[in-house]
Amino acid sequence: MTASRTARERVRAELTREIIEIARRQLATEGAGGLSLRAVAREMGMVSSAIYRYFPSRDDLLTTLIIDGYNALGEAVERADAATPEGDFPGRWTAVCHAVRDWALAHPHEYALLYGSPVPGYQAPQDTIGPRVRDLVVFGGILAAAQRAGALGPAAALPEAGPALAGEAEASLADLMPGVPGDVLLRALSAWTSLYGWVSFEVFGQFQGAFQDNRLVFDHSVKVLGAMMGLTRSG
Amino acid sequence: MTASRTARERVRAELTREIIEIARRQLATEGAGGLSLRAVAREMGMVSSAIYRYFPSRDDLLTTLIIDGYNALGEAVERADAATPEGDFPGRWTAVCHAVRDWALAHPHEYALLYGSPVPGYQAPQDTIGPRVRDLVVFGGILAAAQRAGALGPAAALPEAGPALAGEAEASLADLMPGVPGDVLLRALSAWTSLYGWVSFEVFGQFQGAFQDNRLVFDHSVKVLGAMMGLTRSG
DNA sequence: GCTCGTCAAGAGCGGTGCTCTCGTTTTCTG
DNA sequence: CAGAAAACGAGAGCACCGCTCTTGACGAGC
Numbered sequence: 319m320t321a322s323r324t325a326r327e328r329v330r331a332e333l334t335r336e337i338i339e340i341a342r343r344q345l346a347t348e349g350a351g352g353l354s355l356r357a358v359a360r361e362m363g364m365v366s367s368a369i370y371r372y373f374p375s376r377d378d379l380l381t382t383l384i385i386d387g388y389n390a391l392g393e394a395v396e397r398a399d400a401a402t403p404e405g406d407f408p409g410r411w412t413a414v415c416h417a418v419r420d421w422a423l424a425h426p427h428e429y430a431l432l433y434g435s436p437v438p439g440y441q442a443p444q445d446t447i448g449p450r451v452r453d454l455v456v457f458g459g460i461l462a463a464a465q466r467a468g469a470l471g472p473a474a475a476l477p478e479a480g481p482a483l484a485g486e487a488e489a490s491l492a493d494l495m496p497g498v499p500g501d502v503l504l505r506a507l508s509a510w511t512s513l514y515g516w517v518s519f520e521v522f523g524q525f526q527g528a529f530q531d532n533r534l535v536f537d538h539s540v541k542v543l544g545a546m547m548g549l550t551r552s553g
Numbered sequence: 554m555t556a557s558r559t560a561r562e563r564v565r566a567e568l569t570r571e572i573i574e575i576a577r578r579q580l581a582t583e584g585a586g587g588l589s590l591r592a593v594a595r596e597m598g599m600v601s602s603a604i605y606r607y608f609p610s611r612d613d614l615l616t617t618l619i620i621d622g623y624n625a626l627g628e629a630v631e632r633a634d635a636a637t638p639e640g641d642f643p644g645r646w647t648a649v650c651h652a653v654r655d656w657a658l659a660h661p662h663e664y665a666l667l668y669g670s671p672v673p674g675y676q677a678p679q680d681t682i683g684p685r686v687r688d689l690v691v692f693g694g695i696l697a698a699a700q701r702a703g704a705l706g707p708a709a710a711l712p713e714a715g716p717a718l719a720g721e722a723e724a725s726l727a728d729l730m731p732g733v734p735g736d737v738l739l740r741a742l743s744a745w746t747s748l749y750g751w752v753s754f755e756v757f758g759q760f761q762g763a764f765q766d767n768r769l770v771f772d773h774s775v776k777v778l779g780a781m782m783g784l785t786r787s788g
Numbered sequence: 789g790c791t792c793g794t795c796a797a798g799a800g801c802g803g804t805g806c807t808c809t810c811g812t813t814t815t816c817t818g
Numbered sequence: 819c820a821g822a823a824a825a826c827g828a829g830a831g832c833a834c835c836g837c838t839c840t841t842g843a844c845g846a847g848c
Contacts, residue, residue, distance in 0.1 A: 326814060326825070349673025351586040356804065367807080368827050376805065405787040408779045415748050415775040419768075422752045429756050433749060435669030438584025451729075454745075458729035460784075461741055465733045467787035473711045473740065474780040479773050487770070490763050494686075494693035498700045505708065506696055508747050508774045510689075513650050514668060515750025516743075517657045521664050528725050533654075535722070538714050539743045540650040544643045545709040546781055549695075552640040552702035559846070561794075591835065602838085603796050611836065 334372050336362060338386070341379055345427045350437055353380065377440050380431075384442065385449050387428040392452025394421045399456050407464040414456060436522055476546070479504050502548060509543040569607050571597060573621070576614055580662045585672055588615065612675050615666075619677065620684050622663040627687025629656045634691050642699040649691060671757055711781070714739050737783060744778040 340358050348354070355376055359366040373379040398417035402410045422429040431437075432450075464470040479487070484500025491503050498506070516539065519525055520532060529535045575593050583589070590611055591601040608614040633652035637645045657664040666672075667685075699705040714722070719735025726738050733741070751774065754760055755767060764770045 324815065330825090350670060352673045354804065355806090365828050366805085367829075370806075371826060407784045407786065408776070409786075411744075411779045411782070411784055412772070412775050415778075416772070418748060419752050419755070419771060422756050426756045429752070430670035433753060434757065435585060435665035438587045454729060457741075457745065458726070461730045461733050461737070461782070464784055464787070465730075465737075469785045469787040470733065470737060471783045471785060473708075473783050474785065476708045476777050476780045477773070483769060483773055486765055491693070494689060495696045495700075498696050498705065502696070502700075502705060504770065504773055505777055506692075507770070508751075508777055509646075510692065511750035511754060511774070512743050512747035513653060513750065515746035515748065515753065517654050517664070518668060518750065518753055519746060520654070521657050521661045522669065530721055534718060535739065535742070536654060537647070537651070538712070538718055538739055539746070540647050541643070542711050542740060542743055542781075543650075544646045545711045546777075547646070547696070548706045548708050549642045549646055549699055550704045550706060550709065551642065551644075552699070552704035561845075565794095589835065590837090600797050601836085602798075605837075606795065 330372070333362075337369065337372055337379070338382055341383060342386075342428070345383060345431065346425075349427055350380075350431045350434070353383075355379070380437065380440060381443055381446065383428070384431055385446055387425070387432050388446065388449035388452060390425070390428070391418070391421050391432065392449060392456075394418075395453045395456050399460065404463070405467065405469070407460055407467075407469050410460045411457075414453070414460065418453065433518070433522070433524070473546075476505065505547050509547050512539070512543055565607070568597075572604065572607055572614070573617055576618060577621075577663070580618060580666065581660075584662060585615075585666045585669070588618075590614070615672065615675060616678055616680065618663070619666055620681055622660070622667050623681065623684035623687060625660070625663070626653065626656050626667065627684060627691075629653075630688045630691050634695065639698070640702065640704070642695055642702075642704050645695045646692075649688070649695065653688065668753070668757070668759070708781075711740065740782050744782050747774070747778055 337358055340361050341353060344357060344361075345353055348357075353376065355369045355373075356366040359369045373382070395414050395417045398413040399410050402413045404410075422433075461470065479501050483504065487500040487503040487507070488498075491498075495503060495506070516536060520536075525532065572593055575596050576588060579592060579596075580588055583592075588611065590604045590608075594601040594604045608617070630649050630652045633648040634645050637648045639645075657668075696705065714736050718739065722735040722738040722742070723733075726733075730738060730741070751771060755771075760767065
């Protein structure tokens, strides 16, 4: 890539890359909190203090891993979206969702680093806000394109679950919500995950003042989800 | 409460309570990973090794905090539900959602302990599965009651956002999704949080084999959300 | 009154992030 | 090409961590 002016710079870039690689591997086995510069140094046959020539602190290494993570997730999402026909907006949305899930399941610890509990004492620097929204940008692009194409209308009739799926939902949740048909159970599941997804975003700082009054927006979302489930009053 | 047979047992119960209290306070300032038995001991004027007479390991103290957390959240949800008229099912759902959000915002570190990244190396024992589903039990009760009362129909027309709310949504997300009306943006936000809520549940082990084929259920949820947003194909 | 279990204290083990110094090696400059 | 300057690895050291083991004091029950 770079013409690597001096030999020193070349070996420096190589070692930096190796540190990141080992750190990511260690992240996968020990978790975000268990990331240890000493262990990285040990695995490289270095002495611990030498690592600090490459990353001034553990947090800087963490920042690099976070940025790499957001970029990897973003790329996966972008690839999934690009592989779907442009006018198939429901398909593009579905593809994006599966891309997120597949990536997260393949890299659970990196996902935890991005969307789990914030690392105590760690403050994400400004460099992360670009890569952080790559998935959102894709999502926004789909919606905006659908709007331009006139393919974004009022809420459509929600698709019904097949009998197999409805049966599995009933089998899993029958003791918790007896008598509720599987179709409703599946919509309820979406509402439930939306609730905790919102709360996690807000508590873990993913919103960062996106709205003036989070509570108001949340309240409306909740009511939308209630209607989606089909809840009505009874006399 | 207990007749506290011996003085020794009484002081032991008191000290145990004090340890938990200090640990919870420490959780709020240092985060879940920064929970330190030594620091707890220091704050109590004890020597570190003495703590192990009360909690055999750091993980046991953590388990206690987790169970207490689930119970606190569960109680808050139960209270919110009980305070709403029985037949007002949309209101009960809304109350539950706000209870979850309010509790989480008031106790962010405890929420992180429950729904954030799993603590590395920590395996939750069986004792946690009871308190863990208290909120879900409430939610299930609402749905089941609505079903019995005949108040659980097909998805209702989604409520429209007022102009103020729609305007705020447009202001916040206009650069990301230009041209999309605020009403759709708000529904899209629910879909987005539902996606990440699902993935977080699955990655962080909250599902624990609830379904035979997570991917199938997920795929259906995603399509429901797509329809809720109003996405359709364009020629 | 004596035994036995409970307890706090202390030392110690191996681990962590991070700092500082020291001698070497590489690069840049005169 | 020689010398100054920068970069580097190694090592010692600081304060902290979870956890274990031993020791000596204390109180409850026989």
